[in-house]
Amino acid sequence: MSFLLPKLSSKKEVDQAIKSTAEKVLVLRFGRDEDPVCLQLDDILSKTSSDLSKMAAIYLVDVDQTPVYTHYFDISYIPSTVFFFNGQHMKVDYGSPDHTKFVGSFKTKQDFIDLIEVIYRGAMRGKLIVQSPIDPKNIPKYDLLYQDI
Amino acid sequence: MAPAERCTVCRQTFFCGRGHVYSRKHQRQLKVALERLLPQVEAARKAVRAAQVERFVPEHERCCWCLCCGCEVRKHLSHGNLTVLHGGLLEHLASPEHKKATNRFWWENKAEFQMKEKFLISPQDYARFKKSMVKSLDSYEEKEDEVIKEMAAQIREVEHSRQEVVRSVLEPQTVPDPEEGSSAPGSWNGTNSQVASTSQQPSYVDLPPAPELDWMETGQPLTFIGHQDTPGIGNIHSGATPPWMVQDEDCSSGNQQIGPSYEEFLKEKEKQKLKKLPPDRVGANFDHNSSTSAGWLPSFGRVWNNGRRWQSRHQFKTEAAARNKQQPRRKKS
Numbered sequence: 221m222s223f224l225l226p227k228l229s230s231k232k233e234v235d236q237a238i239k240s241t242a243e244k245v246l247v248l249r250f251g252r253d254e255d256p257v258c259l260q261l262d263d264i265l266s267k268t269s270s271d272l273s274k275m276a277a278i279y280l281v282d283v284d285q286t287p288v289y290t291h292y293f294d295i296s297y298i299p300s301t302v303f304f305f306n307g308q309h310m311k312v313d314y315g316s317p318d319h320t321k322f323v324g325s326f327k328t329k330q331d332f333i334d335l336i337e338v339i340y341r342g343a344m345r346g347k348l349i350v351q352s353p354i355d356p357k358n359i360p361k362y363d364l365l366y367q368d369i
Numbered sequence: 370m371a372p373a374e375r376c377t378v379c380r381q382t383f384f385c386g387r388g389h390v391y392s393r394k395h396q397r398q399l400k401v402a403l404e405r406l407l408p409q410v411e412a413a414r415k416a417v418r419a420a421q422v423e424r425f426v427p428e429h430e431r432c433c434w435c436l437c438c439g440c441e442v443r444k445h446l447s448h449g450n451l452t453v454l455h456g457g458l459l460e461h462l463a464s465p466e467h468k469k470a471t472n473r474f475w476w477e478n479k480a481e482f483q484m485k486e487k488f489l490i491s492p493q494d495y496a497r498f499k500k501s502m503v504k505s506l507d508s509y510e511e512k513e514d515e516v517i518k519e520m521a522a523q524i525r526e527v528e529h530s531r532q533e534v535v536r537s538v539l540e541p542q543t544v545p546d547p548e549e550g551s552s553a554p555g556s557w558n559g560t561n562s563q564v565a566s567t568s569q570q571p572s573y574v575d576l577p578p579a580p581e582l583d584w585m586e587t588g589q590p591l592t593f594i595g596h597q598d599t600p601g602i603g604n605i606h607s608g609a610t611p612p613w614m615v616q617d618e619d620c621s622s623g624n625q626q627i628g629p630s631y632e633e634f635l636k637e638k639e640k641q642k643l644k645k646l647p648p649d650r651v652g653a654n655f656d657h658n659s660s661t662s663a664g665w666l667p668s669f670g671r672v673w674n675n676g677r678r679w680q681s682r683h684q685f686k687t688e689a690a691a692r693n694k695q696q697p698r699r700k701k702s
Contacts, residue, residue: 231612235612255592283594289612290597291604292604293605294598296596298592323591360591362591
């Protein structure tokens with residue numbers, strides 16, 4: 221499943237992807253290919269990537285190979301998915317404590333498709349943060365720890 | 370002819386003078402009006418025996434129109450946030466002005482004499498009403514006190530169960546730190562099941578956490594890859610510059626051209642071309658500088674125009690083509 225999606229393995233490639241994706245939502249999945257939850261997420265991403273080909277471009281990024289980005293986005297749990305549009309980072313309010321990325325896997329393909337559509341519409345209207353259409357029950361829960369508290 | 374007089378019951382002007390009151394129409398209107406008023410008075414009369422006290426609701430501000438006095442009367446008597454049902458109406462019906470007005474009304478409109486009694490409330494009845502009102506006020510207060518006591522007991526119960534939960538959570542505090550991240554979801558699940566089994570009370574604290582964590586726990590807990598905070602370097606939450614905006618050393622400044630490159634410029638030109646409407650189109654934003662052909666007139670010479678312009682245009686074109694074909698042939702021959 222993860223071999224169907226294009227992978228980015230260095231900071232330069234990620235930079236390139238962010239700067240060059242135009243008029244489409246850029247989805248970057250930060251995680252490891254072997255991790256079970258990442259596998260689930262990759263499954264959903266690859267199955268929906270052809271349907272969303274006109275609206276979104278999906279890439280997989282290995283957290284171990286791009287420490288700069290892992291550090292910048294404060295990725296503590298994998299998989300984490302970050303969304304961009306025209307080089308602008310899109311924030312989404314999922315009802316979870318962190319709006320900058322989506323932590324965990326989606327429950328169904330439809331959730332992911334709805335989310336991409338909402339991000340696309342919001343971005344086309346010039347918004348920088350949108351409200352997630354996913355039911356809060358289906359958002360994975362995690363504890364946002366800070367400095368070992 | 371008698372002078373024009375207005376009958377308020379029929380809501381009409383009449384010229385018959387005193388005779389109008391005896392007419393069939395007037396009597397009918399009168400009967401209907403009294404029938405409308407009667408149920409209200411009956412309800413008020415019932416309240417004389419057993420006065421009811423209720424909590425105030427904006428609906429209790431409704432007024433009733435007293436036909437005899439010709440004025441609006443508050444139906445229920447309210448004070449603070451309590452209401453005595455039908456209190457206002459009763460008060461009005463028992464008053465002497467209402468009695469006088471009723472008598473006058475009956476005399477003027479020649480209504481039935483027996484009906485008059487039904488619309489009056491005697492002062493004794495009113496006194497009786499007052500007594501029953503006092504009694505029902507007392508019983509209402511008692512009921513309210515009971516309800517408040519019940520609510521207090523419920524709140525105390527919930528508070529107690531909450532304390533229990535907090536106590537049971539504070540107990541497993543000895544888990545070491547690095548495992549805290551991944552086992553935190555696990556430990557929550559453990560304590561929740563503990564609490565659910567111990568406390569039998571229907572407190573709302575237990576129920577939401579258990580199903581919430583269910584969907585996440587049936588998968589695996591998320592892998593924790595360590596705190597990403599080196600104190601010197603900023604991250605997205607602290608507003609540092611994003612890595613893709615940072616200038617890299619290996620990008621030479623010669624490559625950095627500001628503005629679109631040549632290919633982008635060509636693409637923009639193509640997009641601009643698509644924006645313009647076709648020049649031959651007639652309508653809004655017509656390009657006045659375009660050259661006009663022979664077919665510029667809106668009509669194509671058809672007389673009985675029916676259907677769209679395109680269809681007549683198409684026909685005109687085929688005919689023109691056929692004509693042109695014939696002309697050079699003739700010339701040849």
